Amino acid sequence: SYVLTQPPSVSVAPGKTARITCGGNNIGSKSVHWYQQKPGQAPVLVIYYDSDRPSGIPERFSGSNSGNTATLTISRVEAGDEADYYCQVWDSSSDLAVFGGGTKLTVL
């Protein structure tokens, strides 16, 4: 089955840029969605279809997808961005929704 690989953790100082990657075989041919999950809360969609942003999500959140890597970029990181982030795709060859293992973003 299709596998999505994320780094377990990413650390960034406030005001800097965080980049969280999601690796998968030819992931550039798939649509990638990103979710933010804070402790004790349900996930929240922050980027969909690679780079679209739901209403209410700050413009600081952006996404890209090419080749074997999709990337969630958070600019001007704030303390409130500290959370777990998950990428997700639909694997049409298996009719299966696949999540990455998640990345814990720590704001130093």
Next chain:
Amino acid sequence: QVQLQESGPGLVKPSQTLSLTCTVSGGSISSGGYYWSWIRQHPGKGLEWIGYIYYSGSTYYNPSLKSRVTISVDTSKNQFSLKLSSVTAADTAVYYCARAPYGDYPGPVDYWGQGTLVTVSS
């Protein structure tokens, strides 16, 4: 504003069947346009997709759980349900119900329930 709320027992004995219901408010399941989903998260772990159902009853299931999972919909009550049979401690998790746009394939999950912890223990 769509809201989803999970309900069901928080404790299930091993080998029994886990049953959860998701009640949808602020939108009608029978209107179509969305897949209704169950997703779980083992304690301290990542997200695992269980399956989707469309209002017509068509389903997609995670192959790793397919033999034990049934997702059904009751449009008259605006609810959909999950049954997971022959549970073990490995099925202990927070279970989320969720919604994803309908299309050639399910889109991103745009609404989530708050989640409910189900513990499998004797």
